[in-house]
Amino acid sequence: MKVTGTAVKFGDNVDTDVILPGKYLVLIDPNELAKHAMEGIYSAFPEKAKKGVILVGGRNFGCGSSREQAPLALKYAGVECVVADSFARIFFRNAINIGLPVIEHKGISAAVNNGDEVTVDFEAGMIQNVTKSESFQAAKLPPFIMEILADGGLIENLRKRLNKK
Amino acid sequence: MNITEKILAKASGKNKVHPGEIVDANVDMVMIHDLTGPLAVEAFKKIGVKNVWNNQKVVVILDHQIPAESVTAAKLHKTMRIFAQDQQLHIYDVGKGGICHQVMPEKGHVLPGTVIVGADSHTCTYGAFGAFATGIGSTEAAAVLATGKIWLKVPEAIKINVHGRFQRYVAPKDLILHVIGKLGASGAIYKSVEFRGATVRDMSIAGRMTLSNMTVEMGAKNGIVEPDETTRKFLEGRTTKLLAPFESLISDADAAYQKIVDIDVTDLTPQIAYPSSVDNVKPASEMSNVQVEQAFIGSCTNGRIEDLRVAAEILKGKMVKDGVRTLVIPASQEVYMQALKEGLMEIFTDAGALVCGSTCGPCLGGHIGLLAPGETCVSTSNRNFIGRMGSKEAKVYLASPATVAASAITGKITDPRELEA
Numbered sequence: 001m002k003v004t005g006t007a008v009k010f011g012d013n014v015d016t017d018v019i020l021p022g023k024y025l026v027l028i029d030p031n032e033l034a035k036h037a038m039e040g041i042y043s044a045f046p047e048k049a050k051k052g053v054i055l056v057g058g059r060n061f062g063c064g065s066s067r068e069q070a071p072l073a074l075k076y077a078g079v080e081c082v083v084a085d086s087f088a089r090i091f092f093r094n095a096i097n098i099g100l101p102v103i104e105h106k107g108i109s110a111a112v113n114n115g116d117e118v119t120v121d122f123e124a125g126m127i128q129n130v131t132k133s134e135s136f137q138a139a140k141l142p143p144f145i146m147e148i149l150a151d152g153g154l155i156e157n158l159r160k161r162l163n164k165k
Numbered sequence: 166m167n168i169t170e171k172i173l174a175k176a177s178g179k180n181k182v183h184p185g186e187i188v189d190a191n192v193d194m195v196m197i198h199d200l201t202g203p204l205a206v207e208a209f210k211k212i213g214v215k216n217v218w219n220n221q222k223v224v225v226i227l228d229h230q231i232p233a234e235s236v237t238a239a240k241l242h243k244t245m246r247i248f249a250q251d252q253q254l255h256i257y258d259v260g261k262g263g264i265c266h267q268v269m270p271e272k273g274h275v276l277p278g279t280v281i282v283g284a285d286s287h288t289c290t291y292g293a294f295g296a297f298a299t300g301i302g303s304t305e306a307a308a309v310l311a312t313g314k315i316w317l318k319v320p321e322a323i324k325i326n327v328h329g330r331f332q333r334y335v336a337p338k339d340l341i342l343h344v345i346g347k348l349g350a351s352g353a354i355y356k357s358v359e360f361r362g363a364t365v366r367d368m369s370i371a372g373r374m375t376l377s378n379m380t381v382e383m384g385a386k387n388g389i390v391e392p393d394e395t396t397r398k399f400l401e402g403r404t405t406k407l408l409a410p411f412e413s414l415i416s417d418a419d420a421a422y423q424k425i426v427d428i429d430v431t432d433l434t435p436q437i438a439y440p441s442s443v444d445n446v447k448p449a450s451e452m453s454n455v456q457v458e459q460a461f462i463g464s465c466t467n468g469r470i471e472d473l474r475v476a477a478e479i480l481k482g483k484m485v486k487d488g489v490r491t492l493v494i495p496a497s498q499e500v501y502m503q504a505l506k507e508g509l510m511e512i513f514t515d516a517g518a519l520v521c522g523s524t525c526g527p528c529l530g531g532h533i534g535l536l537a538p539g540e541t542c543v544s545t546s547n548r549n550f551i552g553r554m555g556s557k558e559a560k561v562y563l564a565s566p567a568t569v570a571a572s573a574i575t576g577k578i579t580d581p582r583e584l585e586a
Contacts, residue, residue: 013351017552026241040552059351064381065285065529065548066201086351088354142187153304155307159212162212
């Protein structure tokens, strides 16, 4: 799995309340959620993300509430994958479970500027800043997580596994 | 092994586990609520299994948007009621429960040594009872509903040793704010936080719950306290299940910790988390004239009877300042009833505070008491993020119930000890 896109960069400790404010949690349609992605700190984000972007975060990306609506809003807004120095653990799992690829590499946020072209090769665990011609070897995701992502999320993955039994 | 490792080893059928190891753990209890439940139900239906793996181990709690604040919320509640009815699950509906993290232990669904997952980040609260408890998302909850299992990476642990006696009007909330300020919002990311020491042994269940509850605000996977007689006393009469022997849940003397933090609370003073990050913590005594338009006492962090008692002690015979909307929200129906019996509701109402029915409401900017642009709230809840309680141009300061009550009287954020001076 390989993803390429323009980087949109955020800082440290981006919480799920700014990714998707609590008042929208009653919305069920992911396309409706997408209209409010990052509304707490960057309301023009859905417009920006439309063509497909790679979101770059600092430390502890997605901290706070367990709301899965946060990664859902990002995915449906056009985020192809999220790259960060570190993730809050619930966000990390949620993203994988809904089929939004995420990869962690300490120092990646300092190595990418807004607007840089970035490529992520998930099999190789390689993050490439195409604009700056720099590459970074991140820790690869374990095979069972790669399988979940390849299936588009945990539900399809679980369906397959249960059918096999 | 430490207590967290012991619980995860038992839950995954192993004699020993090591930090970093991924285990497939059996889940003892799963909780979903009205804002994360509907997505979980939708995902569950797609899996293709007819029934949940064990209907006695699933709890549905309506608490975030209750009573329904819109037709949209009413529809979500309806979805949850129908699912609970179809699957014959435990459900705590409007008027029958309250905030999920208070209701779960009150109703006997939290036992020491068990693995509990909940589709809410503050599920870590149950660590106060010596359970391994952690928050998950809706899709993951659906998978647990279907299989009763979850993969977990065994976390490295941070030991927080607490000793010394709290000064008057200094509370476990001040301690946990101090710890988060010290370790940072990502200071315990992916890790287990274990609270130990004489101060924790002497602490009420309510105080321990406040500590465990906020461990997620420093990124922790779980926040845990070894169970003891205090735990047993709380749970007695609330569960018919036999409590596992606590001896097997005590961390070994040679258990490994990634970090050990020692804290003496003797000189600890009331603490405040400034906007818009929970680790932005300073002593209340250093506040310089921060005016507030709203004071909120409640939430899964500080809506328990012990919290309401200290707030009432401060508010008794006083009036909240004009221009300060003061909201008091008991964490559950049980807390509400107890406060009523003790005459606390009368004290709050006489003081000009508004007592509302148990709900998460204002804490997450859901409903009841949202903030306008430019307004400031001092709150006993757990998050002060941008837009958390309404407008993204509003500010939220986090504090203890005593500090919030004192601030409601003066109209500005106030160290509660100053009112006595």
